[in-house]
Amino acid sequence: MNQQRKAVALISGGLDSMLATQAILDQGIHVEGINFFTGFCVEGHTHAIRKQDADKPKRNNSLWVAEQLGIKLHIIDVIEEYKQVLLNPKHGYGANMNPCLDCKIFMVNKAKQWMAENGFDFIITGEVVGQRPMSQRKQTMPIVAAESGADDLLVRPLSAQNLPATLPEREGWINREKMFGFSGRSRKPQMALAKQFGFTDYAQPAGGCCFLTDAAYSNKLVDLWKARGNREYELDDVMLLKVGRHIRPKPNFKLIVAREDGESRFMSGYKKDFMSMNCASHRGPLVLIDGAPTEEDLYLAGQITARYGQGRDAATVDVTIRGRDGEEHNIQVIPLPAEHIPEEWFV
Amino acid sequence: MNRQTLNARRLLCPLPVIRTQDKVKTLQSGDILTVECTDPGVMQDIPAWCRINGHKVLETRADNGEYIIVLEVV
Numbered sequence: 001m002n003q004q005r006k007a008v009a010l011i012s013g014g015l016d017s018m019l020a021t022q023a024i025l026d027q028g029i030h031v032e033g034i035n036f037f038t039g040f041c042v043e044g045h046t047h048a049i050r051k052q053d054a055d056k057p058k059r060n061n062s063l064w065v066a067e068q069l070g071i072k073l074h075i076i077d078v079i080e081e082y083k084q085v086l087l088n089p090k091h092g093y094g095a096n097m098n099p100c101l102d103c104k105i106f107m108v109n110k111a112k113q114w115m116a117e118n119g120f121d122f123i124i125t126g127e128v129v130g131q132r133p134m135s136q137r138k139q140t141m142p143i144v145a146a147e148s149g150a151d152d153l154l155v156r157p158l159s160a161q162n163l164p165a166t167l168p169e170r171e172g173w174i175n176r177e178k179m180f181g182f183s184g185r186s187r188k189p190q191m192a193l194a195k196q197f198g199f200t201d202y203a204q205p206a207g208g209c210c211f212l213t214d215a216a217y218s219n220k221l222v223d224l225w226k227a228r229g230n231r232e233y234e235l236d237d238v239m240l241l242k243v244g245r246h247i248r249p250k251p252n253f254k255l256i257v258a259r260e261d262g263e264s265r266f267m268s269g270y271k272k273d274f275m276s277m278n279c280a281s282h283r284g285p286l287v288l289i290d291g292a293p294t295e296e297d298l299y300l301a302g303q304i305t306a307r308y309g310q311g312r313d314a315a316t317v318d319v320t321i322r323g324r325d326g327e328e329h330n331i332q333v334i335p336l337p338a339e340h341i342p343e344e345w346f347v
Numbered sequence: 348m349n350r351q352t353l354n355a356r357r358l359l360c361p362l363p364v365i366r367t368q369d370k371v372k373t374l375q376s377g378d379i380l381t382v383e384c385t386d387p388g389v390m391q392d393i394p395a396w397c398r399i400n401g402h403k404v405l406e407t408r409a410d411n412g413e414y415i416i417v418l419e420v421v
Binding site: 035037041059060062063064066067070071072073074075076077239265269 | 356357359360361362364365368385388391392395396398399400412
């Protein structure tokens with residue numbers, strides 16, 4: 001009797017991994033999905049903190065894809081381990097702080113560990129030769145396979161016919177002819193295959209699935225490291241870089257100014273971790289203060305806080321300053337006119 | 348039957364799902380888990396996770412900025 005072969009698929013929530021998984025499911029393989037949470041993943045929910053994005057779907061795409069495919073999904077927290085990938089990428093960064101090739105190697109390696117621990121036989125990814133400039137080139141595909149340790153247990157169903165036969169193909173567990181020979185940046189073959197599989201709804205992330213590919217986000221991360229004098233970070237740092245206006249008037253402190261009520265609500269969960277401010281005499285946003293401001297700096301921070309509140313045109317505004325211990329006191333400030341906030345203060 | 352509560356407040360998706368997944372691994376079939384969250388996305392994601400993993404959602408409710416999911420481990 002033939003043994004039921006089992007594959008673990010890296011499910012990003014995008015179309016390519018969805019198609020690759022379906023192609024292997026169609027060959028009678030038992031597939032389960034795996035999704036890694038690095039902390040930098042782009043999530044509908046993160047955007048949903050803001051009211052203006054409230055109409056965006058709040059679903060987690062990897063869960064949604066798994067449900068469409070009828071497979072189990074294991075979501076793995078790799079926040080701590082991922083720090084080494086981000087801080088010391090052997091293959092360097094892409095256009096921003098994105099270590100895409102090292103990231104792919106890391107994730108395939110983690111999938112290989114999971115495969116061994118759970119008695120699975122091989123790994124599937126949605127990689128396509130030439131699809132992405134850093135991690136999905138003809139030259140980098142073998143690097144991912146070799147440096148992850150997955151070697152010929154790594155199957156890329158969408159580009160399999162452009163790549164050397166893997167062990168599952170050679171052993172006859174899967175049929176190479178029933179996989180594909182996609183290459184290049186065009187999405188047309190994937191869209192045609194989606195239609196063939198009957199997938200009418202799928203996520204199409206415009207900027208990839210990772211905040212590190214975003215220039216503005218990467219700038220904020222680099223600024224944080226520079227201000228602290230080291231490159232350590234925690235998940236809360238990563239999350240707070242996704243919300244608010246970040247304004248650094250001086251090297252020793254930064255303000256995170258909520259842009260609307262949703263962000264104020266989210267940031268209020270950090271009042272015990274940061275000094276915070278808000279306008280007392282007028283409506284205005286919650287402001288978190290990261291760093292070690294002097295008394296003089298706090299006055300300036302109060303002026304900036306007042307500038308983003310409804311008292312921006314008032315002669316004076318009362319601002320409440322709250323310590324991490326919850327102790328509060330008020331100061332009276334003259335709101336800083338918008339033109340007095342230099343562009344270079346905005347991180 | 349064992350009843351447990353998981354505090355997943357302040358966590359954004361997918362962390363509440365991950366914490367739920369990890370907690371459920373320690374429970375037995377028939378146990379009841381109440382997950383308390385502040386990310387509204389859990390109202391979609393934890394039931395989706397339950398569906399694909401065969402667990403039963405007994406109740407979902409929003410309560411003054413908090414989102415509560417009660418599930419039964421199958």
